[in-house]
Amino acid sequence: MARSADCRSRSVITDRPVVEQQIGPETFEYRPGFLGRDHADGLLQYLWRGVVWHQDPIVMFGRRVLQPRLTAWFGDAGARYRYSGLDLEPDSWPRRLAELKDSLQRELEQSFNSVLVNAYRDGRDCMGWHADDEPELGPVPTIASLSLGATRRFLIRRGNGGPSTPMDLEHGSLLVMRGDAQSRYRHAVPRTARPVGLRINLTFRHVRQA
Numbered sequence: 001m002a003r004s005a006d007c008r009s010r011s012v013i014t015d016r017p018v019v020e021q022q023i024g025p026e027t028f029e030y031r032p033g034f035l036g037r038d039h040a041d042g043l044l045q046y047l048w049r050g051v052v053w054h055q056d057p058i059v060m061f062g063r064r065v066l067q068p069r070l071t072a073w074f075g076d077a078g079a080r081y082r083y084s085g086l087d088l089e090p091d092s093w094p095r096r097l098a099e100l101k102d103s104l105q106r107e108l109e110q111s112f113n114s115v116l117v118n119a120y121r122d123g124r125d126c127m128g129w130h131a132d133d134e135p136e137l138g139p140v141p142t143i144a145s146l147s148l149g150a151t152r153r154f155l156i157r158r159g160n161g162g163p164s165t166p167m168d169l170e171h172g173s174l175l176v177m178r179g180d181a182q183s184r185y186r187h188a189v190p191r192t193a194r195p196v197g198l199r200i201n202l203t204f205r206h207v208r209q210a
């Protein structure tokens, strides 16, 4: 699904604890402190300094605009991924991301062959409402989302709109999206006017190879 380049949060954020009511751990499971502080600090620095970042143009409502964040795509050879008009051929795994992938595979009993890395340089960088429902991810994908750096608010809502449920994704946390998470819900990381520093998010995925 195309990620909107304009990622203002248009939906109403309610104070009700809708997480428990609507969104069970079988779809969005949040694990704070999945990585220890030192590991998370080291990984953030390693990625920010070491990754060759891209800022790709995407076509939004017929206009070419730059994505409001920096990205990189790593994976096994042939794990191609297409979204928002981009066709991404992965770069080969940096050692520390390969290690992290291996430990997530053991922990979640799920195989991953690629990771999309997003860097949000400040509160203006964001991700519009979308679901990770591209056909190459399969009908019921499990996606492991690891967050590093500044805490950003992640919103979840039903595909048909309505109120959204906020989750604050902290440094070193893991959010596992599985089950109906992509088919029935959408998610976003809205812009924020709060002064926030760098955040890097890693979404480990399994892409079906053609």
Ligand SMILES: O=C(O)CCC(=O)C(=O)O
Pocket: 116, 118, 127, 132, 145, 147, 154, 169, 187, 189, 201, 203
């Ligand atoms: O940055 C995040 O927490 C979300 C990233 C995301 O939704 C994606 O890469 O598809």
Ligand SMILES: [Fe+2]
Pocket: 130, 131, 132, 187
């Ligand atoms: Fe996503």
